[in-house]
Amino acid sequence: MERVLRRFSVAQRIGAIILLLLAPLATLSVVSMAVLNRQEMAFRDSVEESLHTLLPLSTLEQLLQRAMVDELEAQSHESVPDFASLTDNIDHTFATVETSGAGADVPMDRLTAAQQAWVQARPSVQRLIEQVTRSQAGDGDVTAALSRRELSKAISDVRDARKHLAAAVKGRYERAAAMRHRQLWWLVFGWAITLAAAAAMIVIVLRSILRPIHELGSSAGRFAAGDMSARLKVRGRDELSMLAEQFNAMAAYWEQTHREAMAEATVDALTGLPNRRRILALLAAELDVHRSGQRPLAVFMVDLNNFKSINDTYGHAAGDEALVWVAERMRAVLREGDHLGRLGGDEFLIVLPDTSPEQARELGERMAGAIASAAAGSTTRPTIGLGLATAPEHSWHMATLLGQADQDMYLGKRRARLDRNDDVM
Structure with missing residues (x-):
């Protein structure tokens, strides 16, 4: 790897380091923003869906509780809640949830249990609607026939339907939350892997620059200490390789000069014997x-x-x-x-x-x-x-x-x- 990198100039390798630092950070930042925005939108949609899904049943249960206490506001000549509209809204809610719940993120067993509970509660609510309708027409006997037992049964059935539907919505939310949690972990893992790979490449590139400089310093130190045989290995075609070649040429010249000087200083020129x-x-x-x-x-x-x-x-x-x-x-x-x-x-x-x-x-x-x-x-x-x-x-x-x-x-x-x-x- 180092030999391949040494084919490029030092400036090109420094540019590669900058690119290796900026490109992964920019890419991961864009991906992270996209994932986080998507999760925020999914969370907002999940909250809105939960409110729209559970609100009709909760409202109906609350009104039935109120009727239980007051024995219907119609008897006190006050306005009567629009039970028929709420019932239609709940039917529409179940239809919508069933259609959108065809995916794997909605627990079908809980959704089925909620639908069954509503099926059981709907006759009591329907009778309640009929009784309220007749009461509004002036039928006092019908009003008297509205018994607490009917109200209690209707409240119980609606509560069961709401609980099962709430469990289904909660299961869907938990699965969505788990999926978002996995996405975050994969995002963190992607950050770690990308940054580790970038760091490894940066280390390799820096090593291809710093190692020849260190070798040059070491050889220069040996040469200065008197070791005229100090030489550098030429591994590429970059500026540092050219510097190594020039250092070797200089070292060879000075070694020859030193050898000749030592010969002149220690060898008798005439006989070739030590002087x-x-x-x-x-x-x-x-x-x-x-x-x-x-x-x-x-x-x-x-x-x-x-x-x-x-x-x-x-x-x-x-x-x-x-x-x-x-x-x-x-x-x-x-x-x-x-x-x-x-x-x-x-x-x-x-x-x-x-x-x-x-x-x-x-x-x-x-x-x-x-x-x-x-x-x-x-x-x-x-x-x-x-x-x-x-x-x-x-x-x-x-x-x-x-x-x-x-x-x-x-x-x-x-x-x-x-x-x-x-x-x-």
Whole structure:
């Protein structure tokens, strides 16, 4: 996913983040408003339907209760309620509820019970209507025939019809309320899922932006700390990928420059050996290691015999060639792990780790003999003089060891000159 996103620019991905934030919020807001408005309208319609459905039966029950108390207002020469109109209204209400209740939101068992109760109540109400009608015509006997028993039965039947109808309306309302509750839960669930998906996509997009920046900072920190091998992975074609490529190119250039600078600072340009700074640093490091472990170490100071004569007679080019030739011969005799460096001029330093004095002398004799044999008969190939110092016999201090090796080398040269003078005499 990140590699795919890295094909787009940072600006495009930031635009995608904004879109992922605004689009779900706008969509969900519109959907939420629509659902809530629909529920509000459904609730209002449900309340109005409940009033229109139950009001006729409630009014009829109330009027019958009043007639029960007053034994009909007609007897006191007051106006008589319009029972016939209420009865027709109730019949129309049941017809309407039955037609609209064909769906699954009306409990049909309760609606049927309400209709049956009204069927039982309607004869008593009808007789009451007939009696009231005759009473209005002036029939006093009919008025007297209106008994409390008839009123009580009519009231009871109407009350039963109202209760059953109220239960049916309540069941319909409860089902509608449950459906609205489910809609709200689905709406909340939709909000949660949509926002979670948007958040996940935003995290992925932000990661595709922030991860390369973090890697760039980490690699730059490593590079600043001296790790010239620090590089970045190029994963896409966006601005950050171009920056990574430029960083890698810069790091490669500085690594090469650093390598060349270090070579110039630590390598002798003529012989390719460690220069004075480098060989003395290697000697100091080996002394620390061998002193802590009490292991033997040997040092040879080396210079070339008759080097000045070669330079004066054949020129500096011949002298440089002689230096390179001697360096190669000494390197061929040394073991793996031994160090050879040029101190300057025609002087070299050899560091022999884990080497006893006897082993060092044997190696020095072999080296001097090999070079003398190779130089025999050549006026441009010099021999070498060696001076030995060992630790811990002489010292663990570098300056003392170098002084001892230098002194031993000049003592050896002096002995060699004396021996040549004796041979001449």
